[in-house]
Amino acid sequence: MTADRIHLIGSSPTLKVAAKAKALKEQGVDVIDLSVGEPDFATPNHIKEAGRKAIDENFTKYTANEGILPLRKAIARHLEEEYGLSYKAAGEIIVSNGAKHSIYNAMMAIVNDGDEVIIPAPYWVSYPEMVKLANGRPVIIQTREEDGFRLTPDQLRDTINASTRAVFLNNPCNPTGSGYTREELEAIAEVVVEEDIMVIADEIYGKLMYDELKFTRFASINDEVKKRTITIDGVSKAYSMTGWRIGFAAAPAEITSAMAKVQSHATSNPSSISQRAALEAYSGPQYEISKMSAEFEKRRNFVLHKLQSMPRVSCPMPRGAFYAFPNMSAYYKMEYDGVPIRNSYGMAYFLLKHANVAIVPGDAFGSDDFIRISYATSMANLEEGMKRIGEALAMLKPAPKRKLIKLANTDTVVKHPAPVDWNVKVEMRDAIVAEAEAYLGHSSYFEWNANINGMIVQLRTNIGHLYDFWVENWYPAQLEADIEPHGVIYAVEGVPGRESHAFYNSDTKTGVVFNSDHYGTLRSLALGLTTDVAERLFDIHAIRALSMDINGEGVLFIGPSGTKKTDLFWRLFQDDEAAALHSNDYLFVRYGGGYAAADNPERKMYVQTNSVKAYQPLAKLFDKSKCENVITKVEDCRSDEHRLQESCPLNSGAPYSYDCAKKSHAMLDPYWLGGMARHVKRIDIRHVFIMRNDPVSASMQKLDLEDALHTVEAGYAAGTSAGGAQHAFYNPHLLVKTDERLELQKRFFTKLFQSADVYQLNAGTATVTEMAQQVLTHVSGNGR
Template sequence: MRLAERAKNISPSPTLAIDARAKKMIAAGEKVVNFGAGEPDFDTPEHIREAAIAAIRAGMTRYTPVAGTMQLRQAIVDKLRNDNGLDYRPEEIVVSAGAKHSLYNAMQVLLQPGDEVILPAPYWVSYLEQIKLAGAVPVIVQTRQENGFKLTVEELLSVVNRRTRMVIINSPGNPTGAVYTREELSALGHAVLEHGLIVISDEIYEKLLYDGLEHVSIASLSPALKEQTVVINGMSKAYAMTGWRIGYAAAPAPVAKAMADLQSHSTSNPTSIAQAASVAALTGTQEPVGEMVEEFRRRRDYMLERLQAIPGINCNRPGGAFYLFPSIDGYIGRQYKDHTIKGATDLAGILLDEVKVAVVPGVAFGDDRCFRLSYATSMENIREGLDRIEQVLKEIK
């Protein structure tokens, strides 16, 4: 049976592949420390779970409108107004089966074959594949560690041409934890408007901020930018609801309608019960979010201090999300036993095989000089995992 070209060109998610391999080893009885996870290790807060149970008991188990229940879309409208200074109508909101689904819908309805999309690297793995699935061309712009891995106006303008259609901004970012300032986004916004670009603003980690940093949505900077932006967010990261699969997009009405129409022929509505739980998440107490963020900050600080003390490791201080993205430049070209370390992929393989520590090599994010460590795991695991990593690094000649 012949596969379509689009299917043959899809690369599997390296982050999920690493996580699956680590879990397989754990299932076999091996004591693996898994730094590959891209989800909070906290339970979904109790009031959200109770709302789901109440929805089941109330018989909320049937189809909903494709774009989501009016109750949830209104809760999202209120959230965007109160948290982000953005005014949308419910018909400009589309609820989907996770933020990844929202991103897919947006790219499918906005990109034509041959369109170019500016993709700052390091990037979240699925952006690249979703651009390609839409028939568009990813234009990867390598950002600089000394600039916090953030796209500058100069870098953006260096690749803009008549085929450029879109730029992706992810703040706080995965895998680097980079957080764009209001001034940085304003500068990028001027360039976006000058060249008539569309912005996909992925804000899924917006609640996971540290050190008093402010989350700013580029769409909030001016009415003109709002008309050029699709805001992507969801419930997974802030509310520990990864398995509930609820994401959403806020976009100009014609774009939102096209996304809903596309969704009507693919997945139809997201799960009714998860939508009811999401209303409780957005409208209920936010105290569990604050508690989770404080614990993430504590873990980040500990892990960062440990990594920065290792010779040959260079690691930025992330302002958000729950990842560290250390550079291993100091180890490239050196030897571990009979292995030559050519990049982070080689080192990640050594760590998993030799000391059973799972990290995600940076090649998955467009930069094989680094690897990603998630601190969405217990302090006990973090201490043990870093001890094992140090053990290997000390043996590299």
């Protein structure tokens, strides 16, 4: 239902924590919220009056897309008078809906597909997400606590490569409060000019610097630096105007013009009323800033003193902003009431539950050893909050030594199956293979022959993860020079100019996968190739289905996603000891005199890990399996159930969660589920259940041959998600889709439906438990 780009980003962790704290307060819980990222002071009166005056004067219409000119002139004057920076109000300054919006516009304006943007960690949570939304690649540099979390010139220089487009420089920094001296900025500027990269200088906290440290705008270093810098600022923090949503960018005209184009099609101008208020903020009295800054410095000193007096806690001195970023990792191997603290999310959960204090886990900012504490709240709240944190930490005791499970998990770059072109001509196949072979160097070449239902398919790859899963997935075949495989698949990464994509030529039985380390793509291509060979040479029918043996009767469940067939499959396995697994995805069928003998071609099952919701014992088996894309960070959780109920195990410190995403898999040995008694390699298909999900049809009804053929040929079931892909015969692994081949599939299914009884099961009018009972009753009565 949603675009692929949405799966690349997570919700803002800071907003989620704030929402949780607010919800608890509304329930009457005495929560001290130290997670907020906004000043607790009121907007100064003269600024509020300017907003009211704008309303009274009916200044409520559209304005210029880039912001009203008087405001841009005021910003230009402010930059010149305070920092010696000269910008043209008309052409080099654009006003947006907050500094966050300005940064987003900048990313969309300067980042091309595949460009790298360097982000020093700890970082503000939205930087990587904005880079990804612009189809760029965030490259994280871990700064060090002993360096005060400041980026060093050597770190920057060592990270820059030919793909580097820009670097973020947040000064002062959210979440650490670190700030840079002019000398430190000059050293970084030398690298920027030498390497000719852009700088996004996020300086929203620039007026909140402490200990008489003078704030230096990065663009003010020299003219060469200025022309490579996009200065980001706004009124939210310094003037306590977070809800007014006014930010700005100052940059060369070419860049602000590009940003203006993006803004014109996204939001157009910021609020006219807020712009008038911001004009007053920059043009009017500035004494309120000094008062707020002095109060923040006082609070910082108090919080820092309390943190440094806590055992096992370290915290660098914040130079600006209103955050402290203490290191809590010494407590991560401790526990309370039998519940261990494993990471910053576990610490945040512990403090919220047992101290009623809301903080933000450091992992949200790319640094899991830390937590963020905001002192943008009253001194009374800080005194009580720090007291509670100290008391809660004192409750933690060393945890008994446990053998922690180290998950064999690979986080792939590509998360989804790549598209496949299946009708590639021989000439194009030759060119593609030559291109693939050019990137199969000797130092990273893997080759292995798989026996897939009696057919030998050879993998040639430079991707270790694919090789590992390939060897686990299939039965081995001989790898001798004189044995000619039935088909060959190349899987090659590092090919410039190629998107993640797959190709197949049926004449030569050759598949090629470019720039995809996602095993699902390779496996599907292998099954499709084998299906092509099996149909043409051996008259074997390939079916995409879940299959099992129940009391000697072969049973198939066919249908699209959204019909609860997987839940039904595992429920039957759980409830009936006479049920034995056959295949969780694909089988090859040979037809004879009244029988349909189905073989499972896979040695191990490629199983979605969220199947643990249907059958909990799988979790312990996944712990010792090779896994792919299991979620280890709460911001990557894709479970609607977790989001609605705020129940993600990662929130409470679990190191990983199997049911956070539909796209995570494990390579499961089916014999671990009960040995030979619970897993069979061949079944005689006697019962076929075609799944649907609609609120009208009967929960179970017999289908005649014509209706059954029509249903599977269309590859559609009423009531299922319209966002899901529709595949003929419910088989996304079919490669060759000529009319001749589709007609062959239809003839095969005719034989199947003549050999077995066919029923429709409707998840829209029956629960999983009810459907399981219907299946067992039908099979035990032999159904005929």
